[in-house]
Amino acid sequence: MNAPTKVKPINDLRSYIAALEANGVLKRVKAEVDWKYELCHVSKVNEEQKGPALLYENVKGYDIPVFTSAFTTPQRIAICLEQDPSLSMCQLSRKWMELTTKKMVKPVFVDKPPVMENVITGDDIDINMFPSPWFYPDDGGRFFGTSAFMVTQDPDTGWTNLGTYRAQVLGKDILGSQIIKGKHGDMHMKKYKERGELMPAAYVVGCDPVLFLTSSTLVSAQTDEYDVAGSLRGRPVEVFKSDLTGLTYPANAEIIAEGFVDPNELMEEGPFGEYTGYYSGNKGKDYPKPVLRIKRILHRNKPIMWSTTVGKPINDIHMIQSLNRTATLWHDLETMKVPGIQSVYFPAAATGRFWVIVSVRQMYPGHSNHVADAVLGSTTGHYGVKGVIVVDHDIAADDMDRVWWAMATRFDPKRSAQITQRGRSTPLDPGLPIEARDVTSRIVLDCCTPYEWENKPNEIFMDRSVLKKVSDRWNEYGFTGASPVAEMIDRLTRPEVIKGKGGK
Known part of the structure; x- marks a missing residue:
């Protein structure tokens, strides 16, 4: 298998983009592209062709670039995880399972986080300063959060949750939040509602991409996604504690919109073309959603906006869900x-x-x-x-x-x-x-063929010794590259494991 091009460790969005570029799977789009419809449509067409990740450097009306198509191939996910780019989704998921069944790695708190290079408060708050795309014509508006996660905390235990809940721009300081019933963020919000308190919350855009992967992962309650991300990286995630909300944020995030959610304040949100290929959030049909009232915006110098297309398969969301649900299910079955x-x-x-x-x-x-x-x-x-x-x-x-x-x-x-x-x-x-x-x-x-059948169907198998000969002479036949036979031999030849002697 081919090793990835050697790059610096991936600790933020910028180092991930650099790693993609070093491995030849990033394209910089220098032509002006409109954030309304055009950006999404270019990305979606590119993804249908299994094209590279895209960095739009000239978004109409903005000097902030937009990054899309981060995970639409297994190769890019492997690069994100600092693994061999030739691994399949099943192989990557097995790596995930193996890493996360070991001890979790707690985050480390740092001083002077890069995301606090710029702090915006008061009347200067305007979430429209960032090029949030408007994806499809029937969407309800612009969505700041697609490749984003919301940070919340259990007020009783201190458990921090990172949840991928979409965020629509509903005003210069208001983000609609689709916190689905029964999700961990909803569990937290219910506790604040019972207390009669506002819930501290924040949306994070642009970070170590492993944090976005883990934020969309089904992990058990009372498990911090920062710990899971640390186990995948093999090193602690760098974080800091907000002096406004008391929440823990990734230090290397590109943008953080923080504030408070009133559990009793609901607004109509959507529609939005979801990962199912259908719209959700239809006004008048779905329940209204809670909103984040933004009290402060933090961002790095020259921030990068990260968005993902949605809609029919296959895009980032489908690949992410395929990877992390495969990995966590494997983890579940293992444990x-x-x-x-x-x-x-x-x-x-x-x-x-x-x-x-x-x-x-x-x-x-x-x-x-x-x-x-x-x-x-x-x-x-x-x-x-x-x-x-x-x-x-x-x-x-x-x-x-x-x-x-x-x-x-x-x-x-x-x-x-x-x-x-x-x-x-x-x-x-x-x-x-x-x-x-x-x-x-x-x-x-x-x-499966029932285990207890005494007379099983007689399956066709190739001869192991002849396949070995084919493998040895592969290049003599005029084929280039390594023989594929080694990976096929166990599947195509008669099993050597006899009934009752099976194992992992």
């Missing part, structure tokens, strides 16, 4: 001691959320059902998942051609499909009526 897990995958094309595939080496009758039940009972899988596909160990969870083959040849609808009626849903699921999105049904598709 639940479910044996035999070979790989896990939330397909980005399925929005990185609603369907999950798990590969398992079966060891006992009902093992594949054990896996499916564990998925739906996990921290990651209990929320929003509508379908679980379980395949045998000879199929990688992200090998969609083989997954379809398993569905065709190892699946029987009567035996292999199980439907449950009630599971926790997301209000963003367009497959459910807008007035009834709290609960969804779920289906398990068990695409």
Whole structure:
């Protein structure tokens, strides 16, 4: 595998952009681009072609650049994680699982954080000083927060949460906040409401990209995302404590809009073209949203705005959800001691959320059902998942051609499909009526050959010794590069593990 071009450690958005440029996967757009519609449309077309990350250096009416398309390929995610750029999503997710099952790494507090190079207060506050894009014509307006997270804190325990809740510009000092019911930020807000107090909160734009990845990750309550990010980096995240809100912020953020949320103050927000490919936040149909009243804006000298396109797959959001939900589900199954897990995958094309595939080496009758039940009972899988596909160990969870083959040849609808009626849903699921999105049904598709069958179908396999010969002579046949046979040999040849002797 090819090692990434050596760059400085990634600790902020600027070092990530430098790393992308060093690896040849960043394009600087120097032509003037309008923040209203045009910027999003250029980015989306580029993403459909699997193009590079983009840095718009000439946004109409602004001297602040806008960065988009940060994570639309596994290679860019690997660079962000300081891993080998040739790793697949399943391999990256396994790395994530392995790192986060070790000890969490607490953040370190620093003096003179770069984000406080500029402090804006009072009448000078105007969130429109930043080039927040207007993405699609039917959106309700400009959105400051798409590649952003909200910082809140549990008033009882001090637990800090980073949550990816979109933020619409509703006024020069007002940001609409889609804090979905049941999310950790909502849990915090309920406590402040019971106390009759305002909730301190802040939106962070531009930071170490690992913080954005972890802010959109389903981690357990009372777990700080700063600790998770530290474990992924192998070093502490640099933070500081705000003298205005008392919250802990990333020191190297580009922009922070901080203030307070009144749990009793709600405003209409949206619509917004979401990651599902459909609009949400339709005025008159959805519940109104809480708002952040901005009391102070912090930003670095020459700040960089970070935004992500949304809409139909595949864009940053789908790739992020695919990575972190795959990784956290794998972490869940590992800590639940479910044996035999070979790989896990939330397909980005399925929005990185609603369907999950798990590969398992079966060891006992009902093992594949054990896996499916564990998925739906996990921290990651209990929320929003509508379908679980379980395949045998000879199929990688992200090998969609083989997954379809398993569905065709190892699946029987009567035996292999199980439907449950009630599971926790997301209000963003367009497959459910807008007035009834709290609960969804779920289906398990068990695409494994039953372990207990004595007479299993006779599968075709290649000869291991002949494949070894093919691998040795690969370049003699006129092919260039390393032989792909080494990675294929276990999948294409007869398994050497006999019944009852399986393992991880």
